[in-house]
Amino acid sequence: MTGRRVTMADVARAAGVSPTTASFVLSGRTDMRISESSWHKVLEAARVLGYRPNVNARSLRTRSTQTIGLVSDSITTTPFAGEVIRGALDAAYANEHLVFIAETGGDRHAVSGLIHALLDRQVDAVIFAAMYTHYITPPTELHGRRVVLLNCLAPGFDAPSVIPDEVNAGRVAARLLVEAGRTEGIWAVGGHQALPATPEGVFAGNERMRGIQEVLREAGSGLDGVIECDWNSEDGYREVRRILDEGARPRALICSTDRISFGAYQALAEAGLSVPGDVSVISFDDQDIASWLRPALTTLALPHYDMGRTAVELILGGEPLDATVHRITMPLRDRESISAPGG
Amino acid sequence: MTGRRVTMADVARAAGVSPTTASFVLSGRTDMRISESSWHKVLEAARVLGYRPNVNARSLRTRSTQTIGLVSDSITTTPFAGEVIRGALDAAYANEHLVFIAETGGDRHAVSGLIHALLDRQVDAVIFAAMYTHYITPPTELHGRRVVLLNCLAPGFDAPSVIPDEVNAGRVAARLLVEAGRTEGIWAVGGHQALPATPEGVFAGNERMRGIQEVLREAGSGLDGVIECDWNSEDGYREVRRILDEGARPRALICSTDRISFGAYQALAEAGLSVPGDVSVISFDDQDIASWLRPALTTLALPHYDMGRTAVELILGGEPLDATVHRITMPLRDRESISAPGG
């Protein structure tokens, strides 16, 4: 764009050496021996002329563009999307790569078009990311390519997956309650996310519930109730209000998302119930709002930054990309919404 | 990546024509006349072989990579970042372009490195974006290049800027209050954002205040007080609580961000004041939380999607990029936090 760039030929000419020599010193290769003086002359000429390599031209020979594509259904709209992008960007930049971001908006047709657009620009690999943790069947355009799956699983497809460790997050949540002495009156709000409206193959809820049940069982406890509802603040409010109205007296709420917790806080407040004394709340996600709530919400953070970073590191790590599933730890944000009963 | 791609030479050979002919039909050019039969043979061969052009190789001759770079200080972390990216992506894809996203994290050194990385890959243009609406001085690497400034202004730098129309948003906010009969007891929380800690050159607050003052003056009204504080929920809570404790009796709050409004709601609730009856609240930004609050928050939305889209459209629109400032309308989200006094 704008103005002819100085080429390697320009540098070679200015330095009084052949393009070959210039190429060797500029790409810092040592397998061909170059004299001190040539070395210096080339570097100096490059500096003076402000030489910069044309990565695309180079890639024509080397078949590597130092470029990664990240396609997703709607990653930029989701609250944490920025974090996976940021993780990916950081890891890429640390390895002198750049990343194309592409978003399909869930449109099957756009998926194909975007992947082609990426491939046409010779990306070294593509990260295929999903907004919800769920099972997918990767587009055929991706078969046989260097791919990493992000926040989704594709059994039978030969590529690594990077997903949050939901099972363990469930365990940590339950353990926290048990350690606080909250072993009865425990309700799970949001549950398995097993609703008619829920897209096929969503499994985050199931995994969390598995971890939760496992720990509660070991502690000789269990769930008083599981409310299957959508993972938003409105449903959180409505459903918690409903069970309260129906006479339930929960002592602890395990909310599937911070949005549900937000709604739950409102319903609890209206019923004159205090958090964490009357009802303790443990949540998942760690959206911004979790720290704004009063009392601040204890929650297990979706490790989106680490997921983005890990995906890129797998690609650039040099290891072959096999179908391993990488479960990324969901860190506990221990805040103020859990206490001993009445405490 | 993986497996040799089929080249145009392959297509030409399969179709029994020269590379030239293949090139002409595959790029759909009509200035050279090609026979019906050659035309058809080439297309058919391309289809059968699954030919896809190598955009990078092509760009070597055409000097266009159909690629845009978007650099920002920390766009991915900011709540709406996703929206500007999404706007940019949509506009780019509609024109068969792809976009590199790069983030500097505010590090001066990284700015230079990232812009070089972008330029080395021959992007057709770069969008330089800022998290806060403020004045900047563009990095020297960008001088003389095709550039669009996003959410920032750089007087003297020859590139268009795309920013939110804050002045008019201020007018709309004030007008709403006046129309609801809220002409006294109006406080601005957040104000000009003129704090010691605020980075130099931030001007969104100033512009809003200008619009607000202008309309209130015309209505024979004015502000009872302006609270300069940070634009977050904690400060919103603390400052509103403070003026309440000091005996102020506000009838309307103009909050600089939804986060401030969130804090204000808490302080108001604690003081037993109802929204919108006792105190009406008008806000700016339209974060997710605005619609979750009860009553839902009336706010002027930061037009991030449109800003991203506009920036790309300027680049691809064919018009030369002059130093025009494009002010994008901030749409009103008219919800439930404003009413007539006592209403």
Added chain:
DNA sequence: CTGAAAGCGCTAACAT
């Protein structure tokens, strides 16, 4: 209407 040939900026055999 079509093809041969040069060249975009760079790398890599192969000579020297």
Added chain:
DNA sequence: ATGTTAGCGCTTTCAG
């Protein structure tokens, strides 16, 4: 230790 040359996949002038 360095230069010559070919070629990556594509476009484009110029001949035919």
